[in-house]
Amino acid sequence: MKKFINVPDSLLEDSLKGFAKAHADIVELNLQPHFIKRLQPAKPGKVVLISGGGSGHEPLHSGFVGLGMLDAVCPGQIFTSPTPDQMLAAAQAVDQGAGVLFIVKNYAGDVMNFEIAAEMFEAPNATVLVNDDVSLPKTHSIGRRGVAGTLIVEKMVGAAAEAGADLAACKALGDRVNEATASIGVALTSCTVPALGKPTFELGENEMEMGVGIHGERGRETVPLQSASEIVEQLAHAIDEELNPQPGQSVLLHVNGFGGTPLIELHLLYQLAAQHWEKRGLKIARSLVGNFTTSLDMAGASLTLTMLDEELIRLWDAPVNTAALRWGC
Amino acid sequence: MKKFINVPDSLLEDSLKGFAKAHADIVELNLQPHFIKRLQPAKPGKVVLISGGGSGHEPLHSGFVGLGMLDAVCPGQIFTSPTPDQMLAAAQAVDQGAGVLFIVKNYAGDVMNFEIAAEMFEAPNATVLVNDDVSLPKTHSIGRRGVAGTLIVEKMVGAAAEAGADLAACKALGDRVNEATASIGVALTSCTVPALGKPTFELGENEMEMGVGIHGERGRETVPLQSASEIVEQLAHAIDEELNPQPGQSVLLHVNGFGGTPLIELHLLYQLAAQHWEKRGLKIARSLVGNFTTSLDMAGASLTLTMLDEELIRLWDAPVNTAALRWGC
Amino acid sequence: MNVSPEILPRLIQAVADTIEKNAEEVTQLDQAIGDGDHVVNLQRGIHALQAQSAEIAQTDWVGALQKIGMTLMSTVGGASGSLYGTLFVAMSKSLRDKPVDRQRFADAFAQGVESVKLRGRADAGEKTMLDVLIPAAQSLQKSAAASEGLKESLAEIVRTAEAGVEATRNMLATKGRASFLGERTLGHLDAGAKTAQLMISAIAEALASSAAPT
Amino acid sequence: MNVSPEILPRLIQAVADTIEKNAEEVTQLDQAIGDGDHVVNLQRGIHALQAQSAEIAQTDWVGALQKIGMTLMSTVGGASGSLYGTLFVAMSKSLRDKPVDRQRFADAFAQGVESVKLRGRADAGEKTMLDVLIPAAQSLQKSAAASEGLKESLAEIVRTAEAGVEATRNMLATKGRASFLGERTLGHLDAGAKTAQLMISAIAEALASSAAPT
């Protein structure tokens, strides 16, 4: 295993400490139990947003704590959902009396643990379940996974909450953004979970995994490695099937790397994806390219498209001050 | 070769187009010859900053074009310095009558090509040579390489130029920041140059390269893989030897990933490096953690320390609006 | 039930040992159709229980099971953490204000498994730990009702758990992370079912060896 | 010099062929102690020259060499691009306003090599292309002065270039990217020296085969 690490057991906590120290102007780390919250608490009466999930997807979610986005996040062990006591403690720490919105990626572990926390939390709360991964059919037994679209939900709802939207409005907006968003990814390599020390799966030199999640697992199928253009066409096709965007539609195009894919390749994918959708008459009104929702050191990438309207554009453009996304302030 | 790519020949240009389109609010791409410049030109009378070098280090340098930092950059082929016609065209395009400052990393190819351009450019200009890599002795035959400290020079001089510093002041400041900065890196894997299709070198499962540059070449020596703490101690020791920082000294600590190392590991390194220097009484006044000066998909990282004073802190904090660094606006 | 919570440290140790011994195999199962963290998750919880062994041994069953549940809930994480946490907390709740005997213990376990089904929105046949837990609960009920000898009853539950995990091999996963792989899950055992079986078997064997000969 | 620039397309083709044929070997040299891009860099320049072959053939030596130099300068990149660009531009400058003959051509080449030394701040013995270019320039001078037969003179420069590249094997690199590797460069040939030799040899052989028998 080629990693910067002392022992797997202390990696997460030391790394969280490093993150909190490097961004001490924005966040604060709570150690027992683990959660990260804004240094500057939200104003009383603001709906607070809490997300979380397994670690190993950085900058998701810790990199999105701050003004205009999340109020707190609960990092679990690597690829392991956090536990209810974390969410409960985080909720109690940041609640400003206007309710707590949990933003949860649709995985059994995350859903159940957040559910337990929500049941234990004795104040108004609601949950937005993100399930933007269109590599699975909409009818999948437990629904689709939440992947790179999550940060778009977090950004837009974060802006609305900052502007004073109430809990019901935040919940409704989160569901709406989630509905307007579709993602799909492909992996060129597996990744290595530190505690295990070897890649989760093996892929031949000329193979790739189509339709992967973000936990280093295999995807829907192993297919021959293809050119960037062919890959983009397939991914874009799956997204088009879902969203069926019409000419003239404004969209946010997010090209996300899984951690081991350099920017030069992500910008190539962006260029090809933008061509695909511009050819169909779409207006790429906003863009985001980079490694945002990662699977440790996995080489691979996903495309995410969100259908925009005036309101969503305004929410996307609203000031945000987090470790990983910052503009307007 | 596991990459998103059509053919190696078109990768760079398509990727540049994607970059420029994704950041069309900040930059503009010139195709023949290749350079990227600010969409919004600098005010007349501002010293303009031009950098460049081989591609494959993204976001360096293209991600640093914009208000408060660079005015234009010349991307060469992957790991290959750009050519004088690019620099000349870029200089002519962005010159605002107050002179051009070339910021050049110390590599034979970059130095010679920028030198030729500077000789051809018929307007006031100066060059800052960045050579922050302390893995080489100061007495090295052609001097030390420029590595991750380059962005710190670019950020601070960019802020000064924006504030109206003249060419001589910008040049002097650049030299001063360079002098106050030391970096050193270690690679856990090689990287794969697309045109070659295979890793530049092979490393055993229990080996690492100590003292590497940023072009995927071998470093000073191949040594056994060590724990993160041991690695940080060695890197920090080399930096301490060079800068000899005294207790009470304010510093900027930059932990840079080489492209294939996930944030969770970089934040661990940051935590260990911060501990090292705090134990010595230094004040870590500013921090930057992420994949900024990369070698394609190489796994590895470098530490950079810059000794700060009030002026440098102010320049670091000044507003910047680029694809990869943004704050204060 | 003639055993007190004093036996718990020994049972926790037995569970720790079996998971340790089979760690590699289970990890391979979770890597094949999951994300590979199941053993590490469980071990985090087991270590936390070991650290609290003495304390747990000194309380009553209601307190002990509640403590075990909450500890697992807050240390294991993932899908299995919430489910095992739920199992023990629900068992504790079911035993509240009642004297503990064999039938009540079997009822409590059945109640715990019901809660796992609710929490996981899952049932038998979906290639999860429930394919071991559900038949195990039935086996416990049956032998409690029939007042079978303890050894016989323990042997029976061990056989049931083994059959349960083996049955997951040809199931299509429809719950949990493995469900994302669809057809690709056929032919693989479920990791959570496997650890449920390992733990049940280890506990049964520890109880059998500590029980007076029937 | 009784050859006109009309021969250039043939020489460019000869250079293209030899680099193509030896690409793998040279890349391995540059991967061992450099960054592996040297052949790709050169080929970009050679392809650009091929695209301009016809045009280049129709001008005089001053114009042709200038065009070659500027094309290499703006297409090759890296250390070698600026150096080869400099070589040809300086050769062109040296031939300006003079009739071209064998001595003057040898002088121009020597002048070009001097400019490369200046641009690279390098000299013989530093494990670079100069370890081929410097002795090649001397060989050209010697045979021009001695008015040796063309074939003999060409054979001599080929031998000199081969000896030059071989000599880099035991040199410590002190210039260019390889210098960063210090002692680790011992035992490896320099990639730039190798391509300089390949190109000189290919040109010499093309000239020899096209020359009338002496």
Ligand SMILES: Nc1ncnc2c1ncn2[C@@H]1O[C@H](COP(=O)(O)OP(=O)(O)O)[C@@H](O)[C@H]1O
């Ligand atoms: N909805 C569910 N109901 C019952 N058991 C489940 C459910 N989801 C997952 N499991 C069980 O949990 C096991 C996985 O646990 P673990 O690996 O610790 O968590 P995760 O899947 O979050 O990585 C599966 O093998 C399965 O037996």
Ligand SMILES: Nc1ncnc2c1ncn2[C@@H]1O[C@H](COP(=O)(O)OP(=O)(O)O)[C@@H](O)[C@H]1O
């Ligand atoms: N300062 C120098 N003087 C002369 N030749 C040099 C110098 N630096 C590099 N070279 C030559 O250039 C070759 C490398 O060229 P190339 O790989 O194209 O560029 P880069 O080193 O920038 O990747 C070396 O093998 C060496 O022969």
Ligand SMILES: [Mg+2]
């Ligand atoms: Mg997991």
Ligand SMILES: [Mg+2]
């Ligand atoms: Mg190069």
Ligand SMILES: [Mg+2]
């Ligand atoms: Mg798992």
Ligand SMILES: [Mg+2]
């Ligand atoms: Mg090279």
